[in-house]
Each structure stands twice: as C-alpha cells, then as structure tokens.
Amino acid sequence: MKAFQDYYAEDFSHCYGCGRLNEHGLQIKSYWEGEESVVKFLPDASHISIPGFVYGGLIASLIDCHCVGTAAAAKYLEEGRDMDTEPALRYVTGSLKVNFLAPTPLGVELEVRGKVIEVKERKVLVEAKLLANGKICATGEVVAVRLPETMISK
Amino acid sequence: MKAFQDYYAEDFSHCYGCGRLNEHGLQIKSYWEGEESVVKFLPDASHISIPGFVYGGLIASLIDCHCVGTAAAAKYLEEGRDMDTEPALRYVTGSLKVNFLAPTPLGVELEVRGKVIEVKERKVLVEAKLLANGKICATGEVVAVRLPETMISK
Numbered sequence: 001m002k003a004f005q006d007y008y009a010e011d012f013s014h015c016y017g018c019g020r021l022n023e024h025g026l027q028i029k030s031y032w033e034g035e036e037s038v039v040k041f042l043p044d045a046s047h048i049s050i051p052g053f054v055y056g057g058l059i060a061s062l063i064d065c066h067c068v069g070t071a072a073a074a075k076y077l078e079e080g081r082d083m084d085t086e087p088a089l090r091y092v093t094g095s096l097k098v099n100f101l102a103p104t105p106l107g108v109e110l111e112v113r114g115k116v117i118e119v120k121e122r123k124v125l126v127e128a129k130l131l132a133n134g135k136i137c138a139t140g141e142v143v144a145v146r147l148p149e150t151m152i153s154k
Numbered sequence: 155m156k157a158f159q160d161y162y163a164e165d166f167s168h169c170y171g172c173g174r175l176n177e178h179g180l181q182i183k184s185y186w187e188g189e190e191s192v193v194k195f196l197p198d199a200s201h202i203s204i205p206g207f208v209y210g211g212l213i214a215s216l217i218d219c220h221c222v223g224t225a226a227a228a229k230y231l232e233e234g235r236d237m238d239t240e241p242a243l244r245y246v247t248g249s250l251k252v253n254f255l256a257p258t259p260l261g262v263e264l265e266v267r268g269k270v271i272e273v274k275e276r277k278v279l280v281e282a283k284l285l286a287n288g289k290i291c292a293t294g295e296v297v298a299v300r301l302p303e304t305m306i307s308k
Contacts, residue, residue: 014202016209024200046178048168049246055170056247057215064210092203093210097251 003029004069007083012090017065028062030069037070037114043106054104062112063128063140064096070114071124071144078119091124091144104130104137122146157183158223161237166244171219182216184223191224191268197260208258216266217282217294218250224268225278225298232273245278245298258291276300
C-alpha cells in the first residue's frame with residue numbers, strides 16, 4: 001500500500017518532514033485507516049527535550065506534515081480521484097496549532113491520527129492527536145492551503 | 155555575552171532545538187535586544203520544504219524553543235535575578251501556534267523576534283515573528299509553562 005507521500009511529485013518529495021527523497025529528514029508515511037489518517041514514527045535519541053521525553057518541534061513537525069498530507073488525500077477523495085491523477089493537488093501549511101497535554105516519552109513509537117474536519121475549495125482543516133503508548137500526549141489543528149496549480153511542476 | 159540557553163543546567167541542555175549539548179540539534183542561541191528577544195539561525199539545505207523554501211517544522215521548532223527560552227529569561231528578569239541564580243526557572247511548551255504568512259526562503263539567515271506579552275506565576279505568554287530578508291514570513295504564539303522545581307535537577 002502506497003503512503004500519501006509516495007504520490008508526491010519529485011519536487012514535493014524533498015521536505016524534511018515528509019519527503020521520501022530527503023535522506024536527512026523524517027520521511028513520514030501517512031495512510032488512511034478508516035476515516036482517520038495515521039502515521040507512525042519512532043523518534044531517535046537526538047529528538048530529546050528533557051531526558052526521557054520528545055522535544056516539541058518534532059511533535060509539531062509530525063502533526064504539520066501528516067495533516068498537510070491528509071489534506072491532499074482528503075481532497076482527492078472528495079473529487080473521487082486517485083492520488084496519482086492530474087491535476088495534482090498539493091497543500092502547504094497556513095497555520096498550525098499544537099497543544100502539549102502531557103510529556104511525550106522518548107523511545108517508543110508515536111502515532112499521529114488525523115481527522116478531516118472540513119474540505120473547502122482551497123483550504124482543508126485537519127485535527128490531529130499524537131499518542132504514545134496509547135495515551136494522547138498532544139493535539140493539533142492544521143489549516144492546509146492548496147497551492148496554485150502554477151506552482152506545481154509536473 | 156551568554157545566551158539564555160547557556161544558563162540551562164546540563165539536564166536541560168540536550169534539547170534538539172536549543173540544547174548546547176545536542177550535537178545533532180539546532181543549538182539555537184537567544185538574547186535580549188532591548189525589550190525583544192532575538193535568535194538568528196541559518197537553515198541548512200536539508201531544512202527544505204518545496205525547493206527554495208524552509209519547511210514548516212523548522213519554523214515551528216525555532217519559534218517554540220526561542221519562546222520557551224524567552225519565557226524563562228523574562229521570569230528571571232521579573233524577579234530581578236540573573237539566570238544563573240537559584241532556584242532555577244525552567245519552562246516547557248504548553249501550546250504553540252504558528253501562522254505561516256509567506257513562504258520562508260531557504261539559504262538566508264532567519265531571525266525570530268520574541269515579545270513577552272504576560273508573565274504570570276506559572277505561565278508566560280510570548281509572541282514571535284520570524285523574518286527572512288527583513289520580511290515577516292511567520293508569526294507565532296507560545297504559552298510556556300513553568301516546570302515544578304521537583305523536576306529540575308541541580
């Protein structure tokens with residue numbers, strides 16, 4: 001099964017958070033799971049904040065890139081199209097909000113679950129929760145904004 | 155002149171965003187400049203989103219760690235104390251909001267300027283703007299929450 005990010009054109013595959021071609025980056029892979037989108041990610045030892053816990057910037061990055069990918073996938077779904085059909089739909093982050101509810105433990109696989117709240121013509125609103133060991137450690141909200149087609153190289 | 159982060163105790167100096175001891179991390183250095191706090195950071199080539207631009211997760215990380223450092227510095231200032239005096243004041247992120255106003259160009263030094271909005275007993279609210287080439291590309295808002303003293307090792 002291909003991840004949302006596997007459908008991104010090459011020019012959109014260099015992102016530190018979600019680009020499959022960024023060898024230094026996180027290379028997250030997002031999938032549908034029922035009506036929610038899911039990404040799993042195991043932070044490495046460098047992603048520390050206070051000893052034993054994950055730093056907030058990684059959590060923000062995971063939520064950001066996962067929700068932007070979810071936004072694109074949701075718009076394709078709404079249009080009844082596969083993600084490899086033209087015209088390509090790509091989104092960027094308009095705004096990102098993260099609430100840190102509990103310290104996120106380092107050393108376990110994290111799961112971010114996205115829920116599409118609203119799909120508009122040029123914007124998609126996605127909510128997310130980040131779990132570690134099944135416990136919600138952070139929640140997020142992303143407004144993803146569709147890129148003009150002129151900015152998307154084929 | 156020592157940066158805010160240079161005063162952090164060793165246990166608080168491993169953070170990927172702001173820890174001086176994290177050799178893989180960003181190692182940001184924040185300073186007062188008048189009533190604002192300032193950090194300058196030059197992203198590297200891997201911090202890309204779309205070719206030519208910085209990915210949102212880095213922007214979120216810079217705003218997050220800079221504002222949390224600013225929160226601690228502001229509380230010391232309010233108490234009329236130097237940052238190397240006891241009891242140590244350390245903050246973590248309660249919430250982070252980032253508005254991406256314009257694409258942030260890759261290849262130039264970024265500047266994040268923080269402004270302390272409110273210093274309460276256990277929380278500090280800090281607003282930030284991120285500039286590239288003198289233009290505001292993002293704004294942010296961080297609620298920093300003071301760590302209980304029991305969590306701060308000396």
